Amino acid sequence: MQGFRDQFGHLQCGVYGVGGTVGPLIATSLVRRGLHWSIFYIIPLAIATLCLPGSGWAFWGYERIPLSTQQQSRKNYISKPTLFGNIFIFAYQGAEVAISGWVVSFLVSYRGGDLTKVGYVTAGFWGGITFGRFLLSYVSSMIGERIFVFAITAGTLVLQLLVWFVPSVIGNSIAIGNSIAVALAGVLLGPIYPAATGILVRLIPKQMQVSSFSFIAGVGSSGGAFVPFLTGLLAQHAGTWVLHPICISLFVAMEVSWFLLSEKHKSTE
Incomplete structure (x- = not known):
């Protein structure tokens, strides 16, 4: 059952990346045709x-959480x-959303990129995330999520x-060089979320998971809004x-928080 949940989580995160890949391609295509963004x-x-x-329809018959459970959920937030x-x-x-949203502006302003072409860099970034989530997520389960997340x-x-x-990065082609670098960054970023979820599922007691994961997802989404x-x-x-x-500061914060988060998991392995 645990293996099925892990595979479903990888698939879910990968499909999210597919949407992130297709979106910039469509947007860039519209701009190249002279339409307003x-x-x-x-x-x-x-x-x-x-x-x-x-x-x-999917959640029509979902039971309401009892009040006592809601009160207990507040204690889960400080675990x-x-x-x-x-x-x-x-x-x-x-970091993920900031790179996706601002790397094109950086390339246009500081690398002399053509707006009608560098828009595909964002698609390459999300394509890398999709590739990483579909393929590298399985590598994390083989070598261990803790070391894997530190490394990537x-x-x-x-x-x-x-x-x-x-x-x-390659020759004198800004388009090719930066596209490859940004896409590779996406490949490495992609499997981090599923791997982190795998650790959190093991660390958070089952009765706390709904409230804790809801809180974590909410705070994570606020990061995707605030940082950009x-x-x-x-x-x-x-x-x-x-x-x-x-973004570099955020990656350092990720390394520190991951060490503190997964330290307990290491001691129980």
């Missing part, structure tokens, strides 16, 4: 409208796995430094290069 939002609005009835899980996922989703987070940090300081906003705020005054030190 805001037209793109009609597509996710239509998809969300179609999904709404299905979501209502060690939940607290450090919040920090880790906040930093992870913040460090690798992502190195690739972030390459994009920041090296104009081109902060990046944009600072970019107005200093330039879009601020994306890189922000």
